[in-house]
Amino acid sequence: MTAAPAxxxxxxxxxxxxxxxxxxxxxxxxxxxxxxxxxxxxxxxxSGKSVTAYAIMGILDxxxxxSGGSAVLGGLDLLSASPSQLAEVRxxxxxxxxxxxxxxxxxxxxxxxxxxxxxIRHGNVPRREAPAAAVEMLRSVGITDPSRxxxxxxxxxxxxxxxxxxxxxxxxxxxxxxxADEPTTGLDVTTQAVIMDLVNDLAKELGMATIFITHxxxxxxxxxxxxxxxxxxxVVENAPTDELxxxxxxxxxxxxxxxxxxxxxSLDELASIPGSLPDLRRTDLPPCRYSxxxxxxxxxxxxxxxxxxxxxxxxxACWNPLPDASAAKPMLSVATESAA
Amino acid sequence: MTVLxxxxxxxxxxxxxxxxxxxxxxxxxFSGGPEKLSKVYAVDDVSFVINxxxxxxxxxxxxCGKSTLxxxxxxxxxxxxxxxxxxxxxxxxxxxHEFASDPDRARIxxxxxxxxxxxxPRFTGFDAxxxxxxxxxxxxxxxxxDRVEAVATQCGLPLxxxxxxxHQLSGxxxxxxxxxxxxxxxxxxxxxxxxxxxxxxxVQVVILQLxxxxxxxxGMSYLFVSHDLSVVRLLCDRVLVMYLGKIVESGPALDxxxxxxxPYTQALVAAVPRFGDHHAERLRLTGEPRSPIDPDPNVCRxxxxxxxxxxxxxxxxxxxxxxxxxxxxxxFAEEFxxxxxxxx
Numbered sequence: 001m002t003a004a005p006a007x008x009x010x011x012x013x014x015x016x017x018x019x020x021x022x023x024x025x026x027x028x029x030x031x032x033x034x035x036x037x038x039x040x041x042x043x044x045x046x047s048g049k050s051v052t053a054y055a056i057m058g059i060l061d062x063x064x065x066x067s068g069g070s071a072v073l074g075g076l077d078l079l080s081a082s083p084s085q086l087a088e089v090r091x092x093x094x095x096x097x098x099x100x101x102x103x104x105x106x107x108x109x110x111x112x113x114x115x116x117x118x119x120i121r122h123g124n125v126p127r128r129e130a131p132a133a134a135v136e137m138l139r140s141v142g143i144t145d146p147s148r149x150x151x152x153x154x155x156x157x158x159x160x161x162x163x164x165x166x167x168x169x170x171x172x173x174x175x176x177x178x179x180a181d182e183p184t185t186g187l188d189v190t191t192q193a194v195i196m197d198l199v200n201d202l203a204k205e206l207g208m209a210t211i212f213i214t215h216x217x218x219x220x221x222x223x224x225x226x227x228x229x230x231x232x233x234x235v236v237e238n239a240p241t242d243e244l245x246x247x248x249x250x251x252x253x254x255x256x257x258x259x260x261x262x263x264x265x266s267l268d269e270l271a272s273i274p275g276s277l278p279d280l281r282r283t284d285l286p287p288c289r290y291s292x293x294x295x296x297x298x299x300x301x302x303x304x305x306x307x308x309x310x311x312x313x314x315x316x317a318c319w320n321p322l323p324d325a326s327a328a329k330p331m332l333s334v335a336t337e338s339a340a
Numbered sequence: 341m342t343v344l345x346x347x348x349x350x351x352x353x354x355x356x357x358x359x360x361x362x363x364x365x366x367x368x369x370f371s372g373g374p375e376k377l378s379k380v381y382a383v384d385d386v387s388f389v390i391n392x393x394x395x396x397x398x399x400x401x402x403x404c405g406k407s408t409l410x411x412x413x414x415x416x417x418x419x420x421x422x423x424x425x426x427x428x429x430x431x432x433x434x435x436x437h438e439f440a441s442d443p444d445r446a447r448i449x450x451x452x453x454x455x456x457x458x459x460x461p462r463f464t465g466f467d468a469x470x471x472x473x474x475x476x477x478x479x480x481x482x483x484x485x486d487r488v489e490a491v492a493t494q495c496g497l498p499l500x501x502x503x504x505x506x507h508q509l510s511g512x513x514x515x516x517x518x519x520x521x522x523x524x525x526x527x528x529x530x531x532x533x534x535x536x537x538x539x540x541x542x543v544q545v546v547i548l549q550l551x552x553x554x555x556x557x558x559g560m561s562y563l564f565v566s567h568d569l570s571v572v573r574l575l576c577d578r579v580l581v582m583y584l585g586k587i588v589e590s591g592p593a594l595d596x597x598x599x600x601x602x603p604y605t606q607a608l609v610a611a612v613p614r615f616g617d618h619h620a621e622r623l624r625l626t627g628e629p630r631s632p633i634d635p636d637p638n639v640c641r642x643x644x645x646x647x648x649x650x651x652x653x654x655x656x657x658x659x660x661x662x663x664x665x666x667x668x669x670x671x672f673a674e675e676f677x678x679x680x681x682x683x684x
Contacts, residue, residue: 188401189401189611193610217541218570218612255542256542261545270548270574273542
């Protein structure tokens with residue numbers, strides 16, 4: 001790890017006030033991204049992946065409130081920055097790719113103009129040269145015939161093309177941090193591979209730090225060097241990718257790996273995760289939000305959550321983590337059988 | 341094995357760009373051209389069979405005609421050409437609107453993609469499952485209630501949830517309602533259109549295992565449509581790969597995924613993310629798909645995106661050829677046969 005990470009998130013907590021009570025959507029979330037590194041935030045829906053991204057970007061719903069923590073990007077705490085400071089940083093320093101490109105793009109503005117807007121505002125490109133620069137951006141994200149496509153509206157393009165436009169907009173000002181929120185959900189596997197190649201290649205070229213949000217553990221494993229596993233607003237495990245798959249230490253991570261179809265040779269081998277996410281409006285939430293689903297629960301689990309550092313760079317929020325040896329969950333025993 | 345569904349030379353075309361207006365009609369008349377409208381060839385000359393008790397997977401990217409094919413097979417829309425035989429019954433002669441009340445409607449049922457969208461929001465779970473039983477089995481009163489509860493139990497749906505509306509159910513519970521509704525009338529063929537696409541992995545596992553168990557219990561055949569290859573691999577005996585309206589490859593699921601013969605299948609299999617292969621050398625698809633509007637019948641549909649497109653691909657459409665249990669529509673399928681390569 002280098003001395004200064006591109007983004008350091010510490011103790012981030014977010015609450016939503018709703019009619020049904022206060023939803024504690026995030027509780028004490030910690031992680032950091034180094035320059036040029038790609039990390040993945042992984043978890044089921046409702047685990048707080050997107051809320052984390054929205055809190056960092058400062059685009060939380062008005063009902064949401066950041067109740068604590070910091071997110072430091074290049075010396076500036078984004079969570080306590082003023083709106084005008086944030087407006088300078090967003091687009092220029094941090095950019096985001098949203099889940100559904102069709103709804104995230106402006107439907108009544110051509111894609112070329114949408115890219116030019118960003119270039120003029122954040123990219124120090126003179127107004128006169130912006131349209132030509134926008135065409136260049138379209139070319140760099142692999143769109144064929146970019147000068148014609150620049151005049152197209154989002155509805156005239158396929159989902160994969162729209163996602164390329166989103167990427168062009170996000171990267172227009174060469175940000176130092178890119179947040180990609182499920183950029184390939186709803187796209188085909190072939191398109192997914194192309195889009196992810198593009199994000200990876202451009203990130204490498206520009207030396208960008210990337211936070212990649214997904215529910216697909218296999219995709220995260222393929223595309224990131226470190227994985228942060230979230231469950232019900234907590235970070236339960238944070239480890240380098242290979243380490244996480246080889247030796248998952250948090251029971252939830254192990255269950256998640258065992259439930260992924262790629263890991264099994266037959267359907268019967270797939271294990272489901274018992275129970276569901278706890279209701280985050282409850283006032284009596286246990287310190288470990290997984291404890292009610294957990295097969296390894298101990299009495300000590302009612303104590304405040306520990307953040308154990310196991311080996312280099314491997315953090316687990318669990319009192320009773322899986323031992324290293326028994327980490328050979330179904331997936332790995334399959335792998336060894338077929339190898340033998 | 342007995343054949344349950346026999347689809348032969350099946351096609352479905354849609355008019356492209358709608359009906360021409362008066363100006364376009366005038367121009368066409370004076371230019372002397374033929375009265376020919378352009379068409380989208382959504383499904384083009386497709387033939388396959390599904391045996392009794394078999395699970396067949398149908399994979400392909402969005403826009404390749406998967407959904408059109410299954411909608412036409414289940415008689416939700418009319419086909420343009422070809423025959424669909426369910427047992428001895430020829431289905432394609434019955435118009436879709438008449439088939440809705442046909443006694444054979446019960447023999448072929450469908451589970452739709454997102455149960456949240458496909459279940460009537462004003463129907464409770466009970467009403468949703470009871471609806472086909474009322475219409476097709478003409479059950480009423482106690483008999484209806486018993487049957488609905490029996491099916492709900494088979495699908496692992498707690499009976500107290502039957503009074504709830506779809507928005508009060510979780511994603512997994514809604515999926516169970518959708519499955520219970522489809523199997524209530526005891527179909528012989530169940531068509532599943534991406535039943536787990538909207539679910540988290542942990543719930544997806546449970547639903548897939550439920551489907552497998554139901555199949556064992558009732559001996560149904562499944563046509564399972566999905567673009568998630570890792571799921572198809574686990575659930576299906578045989579798989580059909582579609583590309584732009586044509587079947588390009590078919591065969592036993594494991595064989596197809598381990599030794600894909602068609603370049604498109606190879607790219608598809610290579611694109612599936614797997615544990616632990618970061619940035620391994622993968623086959624990349626470049627270029628754009630050809631247009632399905634009035635495609636040239638003599639050019640391979642995959643030409644332009646294919647890694648090995650030659651002049652032959654531009655002048656002759658490859659036909660499906662048999663290689664043992666497998667079928668491939670590629671001029672170069674042999675090259676991969678003797679020493680099958682695993683694209684990973």
